[in-house]
Amino acid sequence: MSRKRSDLSSLEGVGPKTLEKLQELGVASVEHLAEFTVEELVEAGIEYDRAVKILQQALQRVGSTQPATLRELRQRQYRVFKTGVAEFDEKTPWRGVREAFIYEFAGEFGAGKSMLAHQLVVAALKESFTAKAVYIDTEGTFSPALVEAVARRFGVELEKLEDSVVVYQPANVVQLEQIVKYDLPRHIGEGCRLVIIDTITALYRAEFVGREHLAARQQRIHYLIDWLRRHARTFGLTSILTNQVMDVPEAFAIGVKRPAGGNVLAHAVNARLLMVRPNKTKPEGYMWPLDVPGMAPDVRIEYRITEAGLE
Ligand SMILES: Nc1ncnc2c1ncn2[C@@H]1O[C@H](COP(=O)(O)OP(=O)(O)OP(=O)(O)O)[C@@H](O)[C@H]1O
Ligand SMILES: [Mg+2]
Numbered sequence: 001m002s003r004k005r006s007d008l009s010s011l012e013g014v015g016p017k018t019l020e021k022l023q024e025l026g027v028a029s030v031e032h033l034a035e036f037t038v039e040e041l042v043e044a045g046i047e048y049d050r051a052v053k054i055l056q057q058a059l060q061r062v063g064s065t066q067p068a069t070l071r072e073l074r075q076r077q078y079r080v081f082k083t084g085v086a087e088f089d090e091k092t093p094w095r096g097v098r099e100a101f102i103y104e105f106a107g108e109f110g111a112g113k114s115m116l117a118h119q120l121v122v123a124a125l126k127e128s129f130t131a132k133a134v135y136i137d138t139e140g141t142f143s144p145a146l147v148e149a150v151a152r153r154f155g156v157e158l159e160k161l162e163d164s165v166v167v168y169q170p171a172n173v174v175q176l177e178q179i180v181k182y183d184l185p186r187h188i189g190e191g192c193r194l195v196i197i198d199t200i201t202a203l204y205r206a207e208f209v210g211r212e213h214l215a216a217r218q219q220r221i222h223y224l225i226d227w228l229r230r231h232a233r234t235f236g237l238t239s240i241l242t243n244q245v246m247d248v249p250e251a252f253a254i255g256v257k258r259p260a261g262g263n264v265l266a267h268a269v270n271a272r273l274l275m276v277r278p279n280k281t282k283p284e285g286y287m288w289p290l291d292v293p294g295m296a297p298d299v300r301i302e303y304r305i306t307e308a309g310l311e
Helices: 001-009 016-025 036-042 046-063 072-076 088-092 115-125 144-154 158-160 172-189 203-207 211-235 262-268
Strands: 102-107 130-136 165-168 192-196 238-243 245-247 257-259 271-276 284-291 302-308
Touching: 001 016, 036 046, 088 302, 102 115, 102 211, 102 284, 115 130, 115 144, 115 158, 115 192, 115 238, 130 172, 144 158, 165 172, 172 192, 172 203, 172 211, 192 211, 203 211, 211 238, 211 262, 257 271
Parallel strands: 102 238, 102 271, 130 165, 130 192, 192 238
Antiparallel strands: 245 257, 271 284, 284 302
């Protein structure tokens, strides 16, 4: 705690008053500060010139103003963990889930989204991709028993997971935003590199009802995803979002589903897959890439649903 404080106050222009404002805002560290915009700091009561000055220093400290050459970009190695869904680990470009990416898995009820979400927590912890995983459950469907079953399947001792999985159950959009903006950076400070949001659009759809609120809803979704992007850039955080689907209203498109959240979400995520379970009496389905860089749109990733997750 004292380290974090001296951290922020080591910046030129951060006196006791500004430090207090930053702490009130919930800024946890210099790295966290570097994620804010000037406007957000001004809104918290810091004068514009000072906000620019301390932000510039914070950005310099984390090095995000440094350019990279094409060679460096081409040689960059990304950390990846295997999901345990065999075809996903075979057919996706990174052969698993990649660091600093935002994934979206959309699908109808019962497609296996929540199962996959639980499974990815165990898989990432097993491979030490992350030291801690944050699971944001907006639907109240988080299941310790399922984590236990997956852990057994993966050969991970439950004891090892017990303190490494942190579950939030926000009741509304404001709480969700608080968790992503202010709680996540604290967990990141303790080694968290994976966050799950199951599901991303549910709270927004419940809270912003009707066409007249659509623009506001889209802005708020965009704002949340933008914070996930900031965490990806600054800390290499990987986000897994699940999403509901909606019927496409156009004629001749009967039975066609599209992820909720509109274009805002489509543009903001790095990899978007649709999960389909054609026959609800059968424990099987397939995923296909709606938009995954480096992956042909006709590839099918078949999976089986078991009591211990997808395989
Ligand atoms: N042991 C099992 N064997 C086969 N299928 C199972 C088993 N246990 C649960 N299921 C089924 O797995 C499916 C996947 O459920 P899951 O909760 O992951 O769906 P979801 O995509 O999250 O749906 P929703 O949109 O309702 O949240 C459910 O239909 C459930 O009935
Ligand atoms: Mg679910």
